[in-house]
């Protein structure tokens with residue numbers, strides 16, 4: 466019973482942080498301050514009162530419109546809040562109230578911000594990945610099994626995508642990875658270590674291929690269209706973060722059975 470309360474409190478906290486993530490997603494690429502001015506309607510610039518700024522609920526209560534000018538509010542705002550709430554709830558359900566859960570929530574939120582900015586602008590912001598690499602190194606060095614896992618993860622994550630960026634013009638005749646993706650995977654590697662960053666690339670690559678083929682099949686896009694890779698790397702990182710240890714030990718047991 467207690468555990469369920471922790472999950473509910475974590476989800477609630479996740480929704481509140483999710484509200485701040487919306488501010489980051491909107492303001493980071495515009496190079497605006499994250500704290501000033503307070504949230505206001507993008508259309509009529511009316512400041513949003515605290516009771517109209519309650520995560521998810523206010524959107525439902527106002528039926529997705531600004532109170533003063535009635536302009537439609539994008540459904541992505543409550544979506545980001547709900548996603549972050551679900552993420553925090555799931556992490557605490559999985560890891561309990563632990564330091565590992567706190568770090569996971571931090572990384573999860575960073576990945577949510579990166580993914581939506583990448584979808585909007587086709588960039589992965591340095592203002593998240595560079596401090597993220599530094600923080601990931603500090604945290605990873607203490608928390609991962611071996612002290613060098615974090616730095617090896619950073620080097621392997623960055624190195625793999627750097628190599629792919631370098632080789633893809635020769636193989637495919639076009640640019641593959643952006644510098645932002647390289648830094649993003651380096652950050653993920655610093656947090657999760659070298660084994661999990663391998664898993665991240667595999668899961669992200671598979672998810673990206675499946676979605677890419679589906680979108681081409683549905684004629685939503687053509688072969689040449691650029692798909693942002695950030696959201697797929699993020700998805701891979703979340704899978705690795707939550708279930709990486711289990712997946713790797715299952716894979717290891719498969720290998721040992723075949724011997």
Ligand SMILES: [Zn+2]
Pocket residue numbers: 506507508509510511531532533534535536
């Ligand atoms: Zn308005």
